Amino acid sequence: MQNKSNYPVILIHGFLCWGTESKLCQFVPTFGMWHGNARYAISDIGNRNYAPHVGPFSSMWDRACILYAMIKGGTVDFGKVHSEKMGHARYGATYPGYVPDWGELDEAGKIKKIILVGHSFGGPTVRTLLHLLAEGDPDEVAGTEPSELSDLFKGGKQKWVHAAVTLAATHNGVTLPDAARPLVNPLATFLYKIGNATSGTWFAKFYDFNLDWYGFTSRDNHISLKEGKQKIRDLLAHEEDNIYYELSTTGGTACLAKTKTYDNIYYFSYYGRRTRRHGSFELPTRDMWAPFALFSIFECLYSDETHKGEEWQANDGLVNVAAAHHPIGQPFVEYSTLASDADIRPGIWNVMPQEWKDHTSYMGIGETDEGYNEFFKEMITRINNLPVIE
Numbered sequence: 567m568q569n570k571s572n573y574p575v576i577l578i579h580g581f582l583c584w585g586t587e588s589k590l591c592q593f594v595p596t597f598g599m600w601h602g603n604a605r606y607a608i609s610d611i612g613n614r615n616y617a618p619h620v621g622p623f624s625s626m627w628d629r630a631c632i633l634y635a636m637i638k639g640g641t642v643d644f645g646k647v648h649s650e651k652m653g654h655a656r657y658g659a660t661y662p663g664y665v666p667d668w669g670e671l672d673e674a675g676k677i678k679k680i681i682l683v684g685h686s687f688g689g690p691t692v693r694t695l696l697h698l699l700a701e702g703d704p705d706e707v708a709g710t711e712p713s714e715l716s717d718l719f720k721g722g723k724q725k726w727v728h729a730a731v732t733l734a735a736t737h738n739g740v741t742l743p744d745a746a747r748p749l750v751n752p753l754a755t756f757l758y759k760i761g762n763a764t765s766g767t768w769f770a771k772f773y774d775f776n777l778d779w780y781g782f783t784s785r786d787n788h789i790s791l792k793e794g795k796q797k798i799r800d801l802l803a804h805e806e807d808n809i810y811y812e813l814s815t816t817g818g819t820a821c822l823a824k825t826k827t828y829d830n831i832y833y834f835s836y837y838g839r840r841t842r843r844h845g846s847f848e849l850p851t852r853d854m855w856a857p858f859a860l861f862s863i864f865e866c867l868y869s870d871e872t873h874k875g876e877e878w879q880a881n882d883g884l885v886n887v888a889a890a891h892h893p894i895g896q897p898f899v900e901y902s903t904l905a906s907d908a909d910i911r912p913g914i915w916n917v918m919p920q921e922w923k924d925h926t927s928y929m930g931i932g933e934t935d936e937g938y939n940e941f942f943k944e945m946i947t948r949i950n951n952l953p954v955i956e
Contacts, residue, residue, distance in 0.1 A: 571954050573679045573728050574665050575608050575615040575946060576637060578629075580686025580736075581809060583929075585619030589772045597685070598930045602938025608946050610939075613681070616664045620691065621776040623757065625807045626821055628779075629687075630695040632658060634718045637680065639663020643716035644779065647709040652807040653800055655779040669726040677956060679728040681949055685928050686885065687813065689735020690822055693893070697825045700724035725956065729832040729949045733928040734885050737835075737893045739818020741878060741886055742861055743810060745868035754802055754810050758783070762794035777801075815873055819894070827896055829913040830955040834945070835898070837890035838882040838923030841866060848879035854924045855931055858883025884925040892917050907948055912955055 579585055579596045586595075597604035597617055608615040618636045620629045628644060635642040635658070642658030649656040670678050684692035702721025710719070717723075743750050761775035766788030775783035780801050782794040802808060811817035827833055840854040841862060850862035865881045877888040892898040898915035910916055921927075930938045 571679075571728070572612045572950050573681050574668075575613045575681045575683060576633070576664070577604060577615060577617040578620060578633065578682065578684040578688035578691050579617070579622070580684075580688045581813065582622050583686075584622060584773060585617045587619035588774045591617070591619070596929055597942075598938065599926070601930045601933045602935045602942075603930075604938070604942045607939035607942040611943050611947055611950070613946055613950070614665075618664070619774060619776060622773075623761070623775055623777060623809055625809050626687075626690045626694040626812055627807060629691040630698055631716075631718065632776075633691065633695055634698070635659075635663075636661045637664050638668050638717075639666045642779075643718070645703065645706045645710070645716065645719060646714065647703075647705045648807075649779075652804050654781070658779050669723060676954070677725050679726055679954070681729045681731070681946065682727060683731040683733065683945075684735060685733040686925065687736055687809065689732035689737055689890075690812065690818065692730050692732060693737075693822055693825045696724065696727060696730060696828070696831070699726060700828055701824075724828040725830050727831050728954060729834065729952070731834045731836070731945065731949070732890075733836045734838055734882055734890050734923075734925050735835065736813055736818055736885055736889055737822070737891070738889045739815035740813060740881075740884065740889050741815055741865050741868045741873050742884060743814040744816075744870070744873070745864040750810050751802055755798060758798045758801070759791065759794070762789055762791055762798065765789045765794075815889075818889070822893065825893070825896075827913045827915070832910065832912045832949060832952055833915045834901075834918060834949075835890065835892050835915050836918045836921065836928070836945075837885070837887060838921045838925070838927055839880050839887055840882055840922065840924040841880050843876065843880075848876065848881075850883065853932070854883050855926050858924060858926070882923060882925040882927075887920070907951065910948075910952060 577597050583596045584590050620632045631644050632642050641660040682692045703719040706719040761783035765784045770785045777783040781797045782789045805811040812821050841848045841850050848866040850859045862883045866879050878886050880887040892915040898917050901916045901918045
């Protein structure tokens, strides 16, 4: 072990959101939309940090591949086997790398690590990246010439990460897509049509749909709706590589079933709630961000044999408490039961106390500047102070 270290922090956005590569972030950063600024706060305590644009509509796998290339540098490789199976291009954009020496040894012979922080669907993105870093992918290894195989799919890199943090994550899928199932595909089609229609325009640089490898929503080339229609249908036909399926309770659990924790990584889960119990029902409170109230009601009223009871009905406007608490089947401890931070152990989810927040609170909506910044300072300071495990 070694003592305190200020590793680079990577802030990963969720569904529909954006990172610094989209010009929208210059005006409305995802991590500090209305109040505060997580990046400034983290810089204040000495950690370099980045907020990549990994695709507002991309799948767990695709986002993990993009994230790896953005951090380490190089061309995005979605995998030969994966891309052939899913019917999209194998390679994406090329990036210089936020932390090009990530995973290399420093002068003292210690691994250069990072800290991953994922909000909402950024949580599954973090877990997918960790899985690929540690385990690689046997299908890609078997189906790709060794000289062409991306290092991401070779595994053995779990020591490259110091800590993984999730904020209101969709760990176990959320019930909103289940409750509103008939609306999912029409809504998805509508959104993709907007992306396709704005391809090659100023809007694509302002807000990047980032699905070029599927052959539409390009930043640089305009693609007609006629050209894009079949591509949109093909994308929605693949459950395994489809963010809308992966956000559901069925898809969320199925696509993350192989993930696990590692004994050299510290895990933290933060989550909120903005609903109250009224008899046998859960309902949103008046201080929930108004656009989420209807979504919250859908989740409050929905139940099936598996996803029922207060923990599934309670939510932050988009994500159920039971979905965000911790990944089902993985070890966890309630942080409130620890005597001090000296008792924090790696390889187990440290579930932070439930907060009176809704989903966008972690993006600075409805927070104060000071409160939002302090939240991130406290989080990263705690992680900086944890012993590094080689």
